[in-house]
Amino acid sequence: MFTYIFIAIAVLLLLASFFTVKQQSAAVIERFGKFSSTRQSGLQLKIPVIDRVAGRLNLRIQQLDVIIETKTKDNVFVKMKVSVQFKVIQEKVYEAFYKLEYPHDQITSYVFDVVRAEVPKLKLDDVFERKDDIAVAVKRELNEAMTTYGYDIINTLITDIDPDIQVKNAMNRINAADREKTAAEYEAEAGRIRIVAKAKAEAESKRLQGQGIADQRREIARGLVESVDVLNKVGINSQEASALIVVTQHYDTLQAIGADANSNLILLPNSPQAGSDMLNNMVASFTASNQVGESMKRANSTKRLNKPNKKDEFGSIEEDEE
Template identity: 80%
Template sequence: TKDDVFVKIKVSVQFMVIKEKVYDAFYKLDYPNDQITSYVFDVVRAEVPKMILDDVFEKKHDVAIAVKGELNEAMKNYGFDIIKTLVTDIDPDSQVKESMNRINASEREKVAAQFEGDAQRILIVERAKAEAESKRLQGQGIADQRREIARGLEDSVKVLNGVDINSQEASALIVVTQHYDTLQSVGSASNSNLILMPNSPQAGSEMLNNMVASFTASNQIGEEMKKAALKKEKEKNKE
């Protein structure tokens, strides 16, 4: 071939004797089969070296047409009509066939790897989308939960205010109640490894006292800051 590959080609030729030239077919050639074979070899050796190996496989029909055309022109003078020629087998060297198989295998592996990479990329994208949606819904759920907790606390403070308990004491009482609710939840779980400190009864009382004291102190500080601001404003007005 044109790319220096040795190849064996098998060509089948169908022919018949022309009725009007039976005499020529019988007397002009002693061995017509050998003559046809020689012409086939000559045409194949002339056509195949013009092609690379891949073209030999792809254009074997062109080789068959060239063989038929050459044979028809030559054998009609001897009383033979070439009906059809077929290239039935193309057999390259064994090492070339192994190389071609390796090339095909590499191409298929490349395509398979590409499809696998595309599938992995789609899987990662879809997983990321699902995770983002899960985070969004989780955040929305937490926000709704906190909103409902805030509404519940607001309602609790209003109820306690209705029985002459001020907002500071009500808030402290709610915190202490939640503290004991948390202790109850921890105690109801047999396999819990959560430790809540402090967790003694005195701790709840101390927590309540500390919260009331802190609220009172913060109110006093706020009042002092307001008085100081008013005093400065009066001094500026006098000036």
């Protein structure tokens, strides 16, 4: 019976002599309560009863999120979320296990200290723009402090900056107003461009229209001259020819108006004797015009003959020039 008991105790002691350490982990071995060694991943051996596994440390990169409330230079309270990525230095497992009991609390304290020293120097807008500088300052201070305790700070990230809700609403209103101002400026510029383009197009249209009217009148005048020349060749004088052309154009216009069923134009006078009246009036006008012209010529000639001559300083007679 004692043999079985001895064998059972031996088996238990043998099993207690072996232990395993997971990958990316380290085990701290103590002998009679004093540090003995550190063991890395794999199957390890220790002396039963004498040696014991005091603790295990995770060698993988860990992340600690710290939320801090602080005040900016322009007296705006903001909440910042700082993510600290760190790991235990493999060669300093002893320092990480024995020198620091609560590493998370230590890291949090340093983050609070650095952020509350840097952010009050900046205005709210600068906090958003220079958050990377704040993160660098946090990492620098943490590295200097935590390396002594066997921890390596891999990176620090400011993942969130949350101002007070009223400040946030005010910032949104300012941003919206700036965007509306920019939109109004672009719309005004676009309207100005459209107005300028329209004015240029209208000016070009008027220029071409005027040029067309001038060309049209020039051709009409040329046609009238040719018509008068043709009528003169058959014994009709210029006045009669002009009157005949005007009457012909009058009836051509009436014919064009009557051909258009949708025309709203009314030509006055529009009586059957309108053509003959127009012709008589034109002939009378031409006759009166010729008589006035002849009278003015005779008056000028008489005035020139009755005007006395002037003598110059040498006594010679000079004629007045009209």
